[in-house]
Structures are given as structure tokens and as C-alpha cells.
Amino acid sequence: MSLIQRIPATGQPSEIGIVHLGLGAFHRAHQAVYLQRHLNRHGTSEWGLCSANIRSNRTLVEQLRDQQGRYHVAEYLDSEQVVLREINVLREALYAGAGANELEQLLQRMAASQTRIVTLTVTEKGYCLSPSSGQLRSEDPLIAHDIEHPHAPRSAPGIVLEALRRRRAAGVPAFTVLCCDNMPDNGQRTRQAVSALAALQDQALAQWVEQEVAFPSCMVDRIVPAMDDESFGRLEQQLDCDDRAAVVCESFSQWVIEDNFPLGRPDWEVDGVQMVDDVRPFETMKLRMLNGSHSLLAYVGLLAGHESVFEAVSDGRLAGLIGRYMAEEAAPTLDMPAGIDLSVYANDLLARFANDSLQHRLRQIAMDGSQKLPQRWLLGAQQLLDQGRGIDCTALGVAAWIHYCTQPLPGRAAHVVDDPLSATFADLAGRFDGAARVDAFLALDEVFPPALVDDPAFREAVHRAYGALARDGVDSLLHSFATPN
Numbered sequence: 001m002s003l004i005q006r007i008p009a010t011g012q013p014s015e016i017g018i019v020h021l022g023l024g025a026f027h028r029a030h031q032a033v034y035l036q037r038h039l040n041r042h043g044t045s046e047w048g049l050c051s052a053n054i055r056s057n058r059t060l061v062e063q064l065r066d067q068q069g070r071y072h073v074a075e076y077l078d079s080e081q082v083v084l085r086e087i088n089v090l091r092e093a094l095y096a097g098a099g100a101n102e103l104e105q106l107l108q109r110m111a112a113s114q115t116r117i118v119t120l121t122v123t124e125k126g127y128c129l130s131p132s133s134g135q136l137r138s139e140d141p142l143i144a145h146d147i148e149h150p151h152a153p154r155s156a157p158g159i160v161l162e163a164l165r166r167r168r169a170a171g172v173p174a175f176t177v178l179c180c181d182n183m184p185d186n187g188q189r190t191r192q193a194v195s196a197l198a199a200l201q202d203q204a205l206a207q208w209v210e211q212e213v214a215f216p217s218c219m220v221d222r223i224v225p226a227m228d229d230e231s232f233g234r235l236e237q238q239l240d241c242d243d244r245a246a247v248v249c250e251s252f253s254q255w256v257i258e259d260n261f262p263l264g265r266p267d268w269e270v271d272g273v274q275m276v277d278d279v280r281p282f283e284t285m286k287l288r289m290l291n292g293s294h295s296l297l298a299y300v301g302l303l304a305g306h307e308s309v310f311e312a313v314s315d316g317r318l319a320g321l322i323g324r325y326m327a328e329e330a331a332p333t334l335d336m337p338a339g340i341d342l343s344v345y346a347n348d349l350l351a352r353f354a355n356d357s358l359q360h361r362l363r364q365i366a367m368d369g370s371q372k373l374p375q376r377w378l379l380g381a382q383q384l385l386d387q388g389r390g391i392d393c394t395a396l397g398v399a400a401w402i403h404y405c406t407q408p409l410p411g412r413a414a415h416v417v418d419d420p421l422s423a424t425f426a427d428l429a430g431r432f433d434g435a436a437r438v439d440a441f442l443a444l445d446e447v448f449p450p451a452l453v454d455d456p457a458f459r460e461a462v463h464r465a466y467g468a469l470a471r472d473g474v475d476s477l478l479h480s481f482a483t484p485n
Contacts, residue, residue: 003081004239009070009088011039013048016091019110019175020051021156022121023060023093027051029073029224029249031119031180035089037271045089046114047266052094052106054122054156063245064093071245074235075253076357083251084239096159103152103159110163111170116263118163119178120190121220122156124371125420126181127193131374132449134189136196143197150201157193164194164213165205174213176261180220182291184283184375187217187258216258219283221290223309223352224249225360250355256282281336288330289342290349292376293322296393297353298365299400302409303474309360313353317478322350324481325393332389333380367418369401370447382452393481395461399469402441405429410474421446438466 018035020027032049039045053061064071069090075083096103110118124131128140136157137143146158153159164174177194179186194213198206224247225231231248235241257268259275269275276282294309300321301312312318326346334342381394405422406429408414417425421444428440442453442462452458468477 005083007040007083007085009036009040009086011043011045013039013045013089013091015046015048015114016050016109017045017047017114018049018117018119019106019115020049020119020121021054021159022123022126023051023053023057023064024121025227025247025249026220026222026224027119027121027180028071028087028090028245029075029247030220030222030253030255031121032087032089033073033085033253034255034268034271034273035266036085036087038266038268039089041270045266047089048091049089050092050094050106050109050115051090052096052102054096054106054154054159055126056097058095058097060245061093061095064090067243067245069093071247072235072241072243074239074241074246074248075251076248076355077251078355079357081251082239082357084241107159107163107166110159110175111166111172113172115175117176117178117261117265118160119180120156120160121180123368124181124183124375125368126156127179127183127189128155128157129189129193130446131371132378132445132447134192136193138196138200146197147200155197157190157197161194161198161201161205161209164209165202168205168208168212173263174209176214176216176263176265178216178218178257180218182220182287182372182375184287184379185217185280186283187215187279191215214260214262216260217279217283218255218257219279219286221254221286222249222252223355223358223360225358226364231359248358250352250358252352281334281340285334285336285340285342285345287375288333288377288380289326289345291372292330292380293326293349293353294365295369295372295376295401296322296325296397298362299369299397299404300474300478301362302366302404303400303469304478305410307362308358309353309362309365310356310358312362313350317481319350321393321396321478321481322353325397329384329389329391329393330380332387333383363415366404368420369405370419370421370444373398373401373447374449378447378449378452381458382449382455385452385455385457391458391461392465395458395465396469396477396481398462399438399465400474402438402466403469405441406437434470435463435467438463 142155179190306312405425
């Protein structure tokens with residue numbers, strides 16, 4: 001590396017004020033970094049962090065405990081410039097998965113009066129909501145368990161609700177619930193999950209949640225690839241950083257939050273967080289421009305033989321597809337505040353995707369497509385069709401997703417589809433082929449809104465794209481998207 005800047009952690013939190021559910025790489029490279037900046041400025045802080053994994057990765061929790069919560073974040077501007085940041089704001093790491101003794105410890109920490117904010121990064125599927133309707137899936141095994149066993153919850157909504165129940169019983173004001181996952185109106189959707197579960201358990205508690213609990217929305221943005229042995233090896237060789245809890249990410253970071261925190265919050269705005277009255281325009285911009293482009297790169301890029309975002313966007317045909325998608329199918333659905341230039345934002349995204357220091361795997365982005373497509377593509381597609389616009393790029397993405405979920409990738413063996421509906425996909429692939437397979441997928445009302453599926457223009461566009469993929473192959477099809485219309 002030609003330029004390495006090392007930023008040590010300074011100061012010590014005086015108490016834990018924030019509990020986080022979902023101790024993954026993104027949380028450690030995003031929310032925790034903003035809290036570390038706050039701690040470094042003040043020298044001490046009442047906003048120390050307790051983070052818990054509630055589904056997987058006990059090993060990471062144990063690693064962080066061995067390191068007294070300290071770890072490193074490598075922020076790459078490019079392959080030549082990196083900031084290596086030490087984090088020590090994490091004061092407690094817990095594993096609260098099924099059967100774990102630490103669930104009670106987590107609930108006690110959340111119910112304590114010192115805890116004033118609970119944040120979440122549990123992925124879209126972690127809220128147990130229908131992707132198409134946004135309603136709580138009461139038949140979900142985790143939710144069904146939490147209805148029967150409310151005091152020993154397993155789902156993220158159930159854990160939040162049980163902690164709130166304890167605070168209400170003790171006369172402690174409700175903490176603020178801040179969702180940091182990529183969902184439209186993520187605060188409202190989190191409220192829907194928690195309130196709907198409360199209504200199935202205790203109507204009085206449900207009413208208290210509706211009246212007393214703040215659920216601000218926020219938009220988070222930072223590209224954080226999953227860590228693997230190659231990533232850890234690169235950190236050790238290039239940066240002399242031997243840390244199995246470390247995270248690699250891009251240097252860019254953004255956080256936009258609705259300012260609604262009845263029990264107080266850190267002075268995040270000093271560290272670059274945008275505190276706003278309405279986050280929805282920023283949230284929708286990121287979902288459709290960045291996340292929508294990522295999903296398009298993932299499914300089409302994998303069919304074209306690429307493995308990483310950098311490889312895919314270096315393919316001029318795919319770069320042309322993404323540029324056309326953002327200009328013609330994402331930007332026209334957005335209504336942004338004055339001063340936001342979407343063409344500049346699109347160019348900045350392409351530059352970020354081309355960061356050769358990040359090995360962001362397309363397979364990571366391709367995970368959980370059934371949960372992601374409605375927010376990233378389908379809501380926007382409905383707007384475009386209502387405006388009489390075309391959806392060729394989106395239709396290609398949907399067709400490529402169906403292909404990815406049902407067939408081996410070209411030149412490679414069958415792959416594992418990591419998705420809550422993977423068993424359904426396998427069943428449909430075994431029973432249907434060609435146009436009938438497309439119809440079977442479009443009939444999945446967990447994914448596709450009925451009004452969109454009933455639109456002949458949408459169905460025709462997806463069928464046309466799927467047929468072209470099957471007949472001509474992805475290489476031939478991509479040539480028609482190489483330059484914007």
C-alpha cells in the first residue's frame with residue numbers, strides 16, 4: 001500500500017446506551033464506526049454499544065470477547081489508499097440464538113433504563129414480513145413460536161417486543177427502535193412487525209407500543225463485502241492487521257436518519273450523519289439506484305460469468321445496462337429534494353462499483369432475492385408502467401433472477417440458492433419449464449404484487465426477456481443494452 005492512515009481508538013464509554021441486533025460486518029463497518037467517531041471526539045460517552053447475534057455466528061461473538069470488543073475496519077478508497085480504524089466502542093457482545101443462555105442477558109440489557117436506542121440489521125427477512133404486502137407472516141415458524149412463547153422470543157420483532165413489555169411493566173420509558181436495513185419506510189415496517197406481533201399477544205401492550213414507541217426510518221449506505229480467508233490474508237499482508245473480527249469496506253459512508261429520539265441520541269450530525277424530518281426520498285433513491293443496480297449486476301453478471309461487482313462493472317456491456325437502468329428506470333421514479341442531482345449520484349455509484357480494492361461477491365448480493373426484489377425493482381416498475389414508460393432493464397433482471405433460482409450457471413455446477421423460498425423455487429423448477437416457469441414464478445404473491453402481475457405490459461416484458469435469454473444467451477442479449485437509448 002502506498003498510503004495507509006491508522007486511526008487508533010481513544011476514550012472509553014461510561015455506559016451502554018445502545019443495543020444492536022445483528023452483529024454482522026455491515027453493522028461493525030457502519031453504525032459502530034459513527035459511534036467510534038463520537039467516542040474519539042468526546043473521550044468518554046454514554047452511548048457505548050452492546051451488539052448481539054440472534055441467528056448465527058457464535059464464533060464471531062467469542063472472537064470479539066477475546067479481544068475485549070476491539071477490532072479494526074479497513075476503509076479502502078482504492079487499492080492504493082486505505083484508512084485502518086480501530087474500534088473499541090463495542091462494550092458487550094452476545095450470542096442470543098435459539099437455546100442460548102444469553103437471550104435473558106440480552107433482554108435484561110434492552111430493558112435497562114440506560115438503554116435508550118435499539119438498532120437492527122437483521123436483513124429484510126428478519127422482520128418476518130411479506131415482501132409484497134408488508135404484513136406480518138403469522139405462519140412464519142419464528143413468529144408462531146413467539147406467539148406461543150412471548151417471554152422466550154426467537155425473532156427480532158419478538159425480542160424487541162419482550163424487552164418493551166418488561167420496560168412497560170417496570171415503568172421505564174420505551175427505547176427508540178431504529179431499523180438500519182434496506183427496506184422502504186423501514187421504520188414503519190419495523191413498527192408493523194412489532195405492533196402486529198403485540199396484537200397477537202396482548203392488545204393492551206399493542207396499544208402502548210403504538211402510542212409510546214418511536215420508530216424513525218433511516219437510510220444506510222456503505223459497501224461492505226463479506227469477509228473470507230482471502231480478505232483476512234490481505235489485511236495481514238498489506239496492513240499488518242491480524243484480526244479475525246476485522247471488516248473491509250469502501251471509504252464512502254452515508255447515514256440519513258429521521259430525528260425522532262424521545263430519550264435522546266448522540267450528536268451524530270457532527271460526524272456526518274444527516275438528521276432529517278423525512279428520510280423517504282433518500283431511502284428510495286438508494287434502494288432503486290444503488291441496491292437495484294447491485295441486484296441487476298448480480299443476476300445478469302453471474303449469467304455472464306462474472307464473480308465480483310468489480311468484474312461485472314468492468315464489462316462495458318454490463319456498465320451500459322446499469323447506466324441505462326439508472327437513467328431510464330430508476331431516476332424517473334424518484335422525487336428528490338432540491339440540490340440532489342441524480343445523474344451525479346449515478347456516476348458516483350459507477351465509480352464506487354469500480355473500486356478494485358473490494359472483492360464484493362455477486363453471490364452475496366444475489367442472496368434473499370425474494371425479499372429484495374419488491375423494494376428494489378417491483379415498486380418502481382409499477383410506477384414506470386403507470387407513467388407509460390418501458391421496463392426492459394427491470395424485466396431482464398427479473399428474468400435473470402428466475403434463471404438463477406432454477407438453473408445452473410453457465411459452465412458451472414448447480415449452485416445453492418440462499419433464499420427463504422429456495423424449496424419453492426426448486427419445486428417450481430421441477431414442475432415447469434419455459435413460459436410456464438415464468439408464469440409460476442409470477443404467481444408467487446409473496447414476491448410479486450397482484451396489481452403488477454395483472455398488468456399485461458409487465459408480464460409480456462418478463463416473458464420476452466426470459467425467452468431471449470433462453471434463445472440467444474446473455475452475451476447476445478447484453479449487446480442491446482450496451483448504450484442508453
